[in-house]
Amino acid sequence: MDKTVNQKAWFLVLPVFLVVAFSAVLPLMTVVNYSMQDTFGNNQFFWNGVGWFKELLDPSTDLGGRFLASLGRNLFFSLVILAIEVPLGIVIALSMPRQGWTVAACLVILALPLLIPWNVVGTIWQIFGRPDIGLMGYVLNHIGLDYNYVSNDIDAWVTVIVMDVWHWTSLVALLCYAGLKSIPEAYYQAAQIDGASRWAVFKAIQLPKMNRVLLIAVLLRFMDSFMIYTEPFVVTGGGPGNSTTFVSIELVKIALGQFDLGKAAALSLVYNLIILIVCWIFYTVMTNAGAERKPQEGAA
Amino acid sequence: MARIDLVDLAHSYGGNDAPQDSFALKPVTMTWRQGGAYALLGPSGCGKTTLLNVISGIITPSRGKILFDGQDITPLSTQKRNIAQVFQFPVIYDTMTVGQNLAFPLKNRGVPKAEIDKRVAEIGRLLDLEPYLNRKATRLTADAKQKISLGRGLVRSDVAAVLFDEPLTVIDPELKWQLRSKLKALHRELDLTMIYVTHDQTEALTFADTVVVMHDGRVVQSGTPAELFDKPAHTFVGYFIGSPGMNIIPAEVRGREAHIDGHVIALNRAYDKLPAGAKIEIGVRPEFVEVVAPGPGLLTAKIERIDDLGRIRFARTRLGEAKLAARAPAGFTSSDGNAGLKLDPSHIHVYADSLLVEGAA
Numbered sequence: 001m002d003k004t005v006n007q008k009a010w011f012l013v014l015p016v017f018l019v020v021a022f023s024a025v026l027p028l029m030t031v032v033n034y035s036m037q038d039t040f041g042n043n044q045f046f047w048n049g050v051g052w053f054k055e056l057l058d059p060s061t062d063l064g065g066r067f068l069a070s071l072g073r074n075l076f077f078s079l080v081i082l083a084i085e086v087p088l089g090i091v092i093a094l095s096m097p098r099q100g101w102t103v104a105a106c107l108v109i110l111a112l113p114l115l116i117p118w119n120v121v122g123t124i125w126q127i128f129g130r131p132d133i134g135l136m137g138y139v140l141n142h143i144g145l146d147y148n149y150v151s152n153d154i155d156a157w158v159t160v161i162v163m164d165v166w167h168w169t170s171l172v173a174l175l176c177y178a179g180l181k182s183i184p185e186a187y188y189q190a191a192q193i194d195g196a197s198r199w200a201v202f203k204a205i206q207l208p209k210m211n212r213v214l215l216i217a218v219l220l221r222f223m224d225s226f227m228i229y230t231e232p233f234v235v236t237g238g239g240p241g242n243s244t245t246f247v248s249i250e251l252v253k254i255a256l257g258q259f260d261l262g263k264a265a266a267l268s269l270v271y272n273l274i275i276l277i278v279c280w281i282f283y284t285v286m287t288n289a290g291a292e293r294k295p296q297e298g299a300a
Numbered sequence: 301m302a303r304i305d306l307v308d309l310a311h312s313y314g315g316n317d318a319p320q321d322s323f324a325l326k327p328v329t330m331t332w333r334q335g336g337a338y339a340l341l342g343p344s345g346c347g348k349t350t351l352l353n354v355i356s357g358i359i360t361p362s363r364g365k366i367l368f369d370g371q372d373i374t375p376l377s378t379q380k381r382n383i384a385q386v387f388q389f390p391v392i393y394d395t396m397t398v399g400q401n402l403a404f405p406l407k408n409r410g411v412p413k414a415e416i417d418k419r420v421a422e423i424g425r426l427l428d429l430e431p432y433l434n435r436k437a438t439r440l441t442a443d444a445k446q447k448i449s450l451g452r453g454l455v456r457s458d459v460a461a462v463l464f465d466e467p468l469t470v471i472d473p474e475l476k477w478q479l480r481s482k483l484k485a486l487h488r489e490l491d492l493t494m495i496y497v498t499h500d501q502t503e504a505l506t507f508a509d510t511v512v513v514m515h516d517g518r519v520v521q522s523g524t525p526a527e528l529f530d531k532p533a534h535t536f537v538g539y540f541i542g543s544p545g546m547n548i549i550p551a552e553v554r555g556r557e558a559h560i561d562g563h564v565i566a567l568n569r570a571y572d573k574l575p576a577g578a579k580i581e582i583g584v585r586p587e588f589v590e591v592v593a594p595g596p597g598l599l600t601a602k603i604e605r606i607d608d609l610g611r612i613r614f615a616r617t618r619l620g621e622a623k624l625a626a627r628a629p630a631g632f633t634s635s636d637g638n639a640g641l642k643l644d645p646s647h648i649h650v651y652a653d654s655l656l657v658e659g660a661a
Contacts, residue, residue, distance in 0.1 A: 181468040189358050190391040194405040194452055204404065208394040 034265035041259070052266035063254075063263050067270075069242070070250040073216055077246065078225040081164045088165070089172025096177055110170040116300065118273060122234025125163040129235070149236060153243040156236045160244055163231055168224070172217045179213035180206060201269070212286075219282045226275060302368040302460035304332040304355065304493065309364035311350055316362045324350045326517045327364065332461070332495065334369075337487050339508035340497045343540070347517040348497045352463050355495065356385045368460055382460040384453020386467045390445030392437040399424070399433035402451045409456075423451045426486065443475045447482075454490070454640070461493040468503065480507055501541050513537045529585070530647075535654045538583045544614060544625040549588065551582045553650050558582050561620045563599045568645045569659025578652040588647035589626035591615045591639040598640030601626075615639065 035052055037045040058064040096106050113121070129149050131137040140147040149159040183205060190200045229248035232238065238245035238253070245253075251271065255264030308621075311325040312318045320326060325347045332338055340348040346562040349418035357378035365374045373381055399420050406416045424430045424499050427447045432440060437448055440607060446467055453462050464483075468476045484507060487494050498504050504511050505525040512522040513536070522535040532546060539545030554558040556570050574580060594600050601617035606628050611630040617639060626641055650657045 130581075184389065184391075186389060186391050187389040189356075189378070190385070190387060190449070192358070193356065193383065193385050195379045195408040196404070197408065198406055202405075204393040256594065 031265045031268060034261045035269055036262070038262045039259075043241060047205060048262060052262050053270070055263075056266055056270055063267075066242075066250055067247070067255075067267055070245050070247045071274075073244070074226055074228075074246045077161070077164075077228070078222055080161055081101065081168070082218060082221055082226050084161070084165050085169045085172050086218060088169050089217065090176050090210070090214075092169065092173040093176035094202070095181055096173075098181070107174070110173055110186075113167050114168075114170050116153060116167070118230035119165065119234050121167050122231040125159060125231075126235045129159050151240055153240060156244050160232045161233065164228070167231070172221065175213040175217045176210055179210040183209045215282070215286050217285070219279075222282075223275065223279065226278070302493065303334045303370075304461060305365075305367040305370070306330050306332075306355075307365040307367065309354065309366060310383050311354055311359060311361045311363070323517055325354065325361070328519045330512075330519065330522065332493055333510075334493055335491045336493055336510055337484070337508045338493075338495045339376075339500070339504035339511045340514060341501060341504040341511055341540075342514035343499055346514045348499075348514050349465055350517075351514070352385075352465055352495065352497050356383050356463050357381050357459070362408055381573070382456070382458045383463060384450070384456070384459050385463040385465065386453065387448065388466045388469050390442055390449050390470070392440075392445050394438050396437060397434050398429055398437050398440070401437050401448050402429075402433075402455050405452050405456055418596045419455050419457070423455045425450050426489075427482075442470045443472070443479055445479060446471065447478065450483075454486070454487075455494075459492065461495060464494065464496040464498075466498055467496075468498075476503075483507060485555050501543075505541075506598075511541075513540065531585065531649065531656070533656045535581060535583060535651050538585075538649075542585060544586050546583045546585050547622075547624045547626075548581050548583050548651070549619065549622045549624065551580060553580050553582065558648070558650070559647060560599065565599070565643055565648070566645050567648055567650070567659065569661060571650050571657060571659045574650075574657060575652050579654075581651045581654075583649045583651055584643055584647055586614055586625035587627060588644035589624065590642045591617065591628050591632060591634075592642050593634075594638050594640040601639055601641050603634050603637050603639050617641070633650045 036048060036050070038048045038051075039045050054061070054147045055061045055063045056067050059068050092110070094175050098102050116124075129137045129147075131141045131148050137147060137149075146152075147155050149156045187205050187209075188201065191205060196204065228246060229244055229252070232244050232246060233249055233252075236244045238249045247267075248271075251264055251267050254267060306328055307612065308327050308329055310323055310327040312320075314322055315645065328351075340351060340587060342348045350359060354361045356374060357373075357380075361374065365372050367373070370382070391407060393404060396404065402420045402423055403416045406419060411419075420433070421430075424433050427450065429444070429447060429451065432444065437445065440448070450462070450467075453459060468479060471479060480503065483494070483496075486492075496504070496507050498507075505528075510522060510631070511525055511528055513520050513528065513534075515536040521528060521537045523531075523533075528537055528541050535546070535548050538548060549560055551565075553567070553571050553574060555572060556567050558565045558567055560582075591601075591603070592598070599619060601619045601624060603610040604616045604618055607614045607616065613630075613632075615626050615628040615632075617624050617626060619641070624641070631638075
């Protein structure tokens with residue numbers, strides 16, 4: 001069969017090339033360029049090769065120390081909020097009504113925190129937690145708890161975590177609820193006939209059927225919490241000290257605070273790479289899990 | 301192992317105060333023999349699944365009682381009744397192996413491990429699932445999954461009845477026969493009461509020794525396949541069972557004669573006490589009507605087409621307003637599209653308001 005050669009298609013593809021080049025490739029290349037150089041202002045740049053990357057991975061330098069410490073804080077933060085939000089989301093989804101007008105009411109209430117912009121959430125909790133005028137801060141201090149997120153590391157962490165749980169548990173709950181709703185009634189009836197307890201129903205039917213949505217929930221929440229910036233920045237500004245300085249906050253400090261464009265560019269490239277790798281791992285795991293579930297033909 | 305009695309049982313999704321016409325299941329009193337193979341046959345929405353779910357306890361009936369061996373179990377939950385149910389779509393526990401699936405009902409009831417292993421091995425052998433016991437159940441085909449669903453019911457030694465809710469819907473046609481004969485064999489071997497819901501008459505007639513036909517929430521007839529064929533108690537049974545279904549023709553019946561379209565048809569029995577004002581029809585199966593050349597004393601019908609089913613030919617004819625199917629003997633042809641109809645008087649039934657009327661000898 002002869003293929004018709006027609007070069008006109010290039011005209012259709014060209015606009016996309018241009019848009020992608022200007023929106024993604026060129027800015028990224030600029031960052032790569034910066035990451036290889038050092039600047040002392042006045043738009044003067046000096047070649048530094050892979051020097052910044054070496055420093056980044058070396059905890060004994062200032063840059064490496066700050067990066068690795070904030071990376072550790074970030075991973076710990078993601079781990080903690082996943083450990084809270086996933087089980088809590090499942091519990092909420094399980095206790096939601098399955099029919100009637102209460103379903104719509106629950107969905108609306110759950111969706112509310114998701115609709116609030118990040119910096120508004122930050123502002124809400126910043127005020128809510130203040131010991132002098134904030135409702136939570138005032139009440140906690142009033143009943144004898146010495147709570148002050150501005151001066152106490154642990155209080156700051158608790159505030160940031162509770163804020164994230166408040167903001168995002170709904171997402172996990174809604175995803176799980178969708179997963180639960182897709183389970184046919186016959187499964188519950190069969191389990192009833194098989195004499196299954198509530199726990200056995202959860203373990204044998206509900207959890208396996210929620211498998212896929214849970215993976216999506218974990219992926220979304222991990223990515224989001226790993227890239228978190230606005231909320232802790234508004235509430236604690238990364239403090240007290242550096243105790244709630246996550247990678248993105250550190251990045252902004254270096255780039256805009258110190259105007260160390262080279263260091264910041266190197267950091268953001270590594271940061272980007274980590275997220276890409278984690279994304280790829282999740283994606284592979286998820287697609288493999290899907291393939292495994294396809295029934296094998298001729299098995300019986 | 302149990303006899304199941306339904307006593308004035310009815311169910312309405314709208315509560316008992318709803319008009320009885322709207323009941324999903326109209327009042328029924330009947331007995332299911334211990335060890336019987338029953339089929340609940342009827343079109344979609346006739347209430348057969350409701351009846352099944354009432355027996356299994358998934359639905360609590362709004363009226364009446366269910367007795368297992370004379371014991372009232374109406375208020376008992378599904379878990380406490382000793383029934384097994386196989387659903388339309390296979391229900392298997394994804395994360396478990398076939399063996400763990402079979403063991404699940406016993407584990408939930410706290411049966412000792414040794415006993416569980418013994419029962420699982422036994423049921424695995426019975427259902428030809430032995431090679432798969434250690435494999436993940438999700439990877440099996442639909443018919444194997446249905447066998448697992450059935451196995452979870454059979455694995456309990458105390459099971460009183462096995463209920464099937466159109467279990468072959470998702471099975472490939474050639475496997476349907478295999479699985480159905482497997483059920484039949486199991487029934488003979490295990491002496492269990494089996495109730496099989498279906499809308500497919502072939503499935504019902506081949507599986508069951510008693511077929512219960514339901515129509516519009518009501519049990520209209522319960523009998524052996526032969527009884528349903530020879531003596532349908534309701535015109536619905538007549539045309540629902542058999543292919544093509546029974547011919548139902550409006551007629552005027554007096555004594556031993558039926559008048560159709562000005563023609564007189566002799567009846568074998570006398571019908572003198574027909575209810576006044578009732579809609580009177582006669583029913584005769586196509587197998588007992590023969591198309592012949594038109595002649596004196598015969599009903600004359602117009603032939604619309606002749607269906608050749610290979611083994612047998614059926615002529616589709618029109619008799620006034622009524623449609624009528626009849627056997628066309630080998631070599632029968634009609635030059636002008638007209639034919640005479642010869643009805644076998646011993647197989648003509650008379651129906652008043654759709655219900656069979658027994659004539660006097």
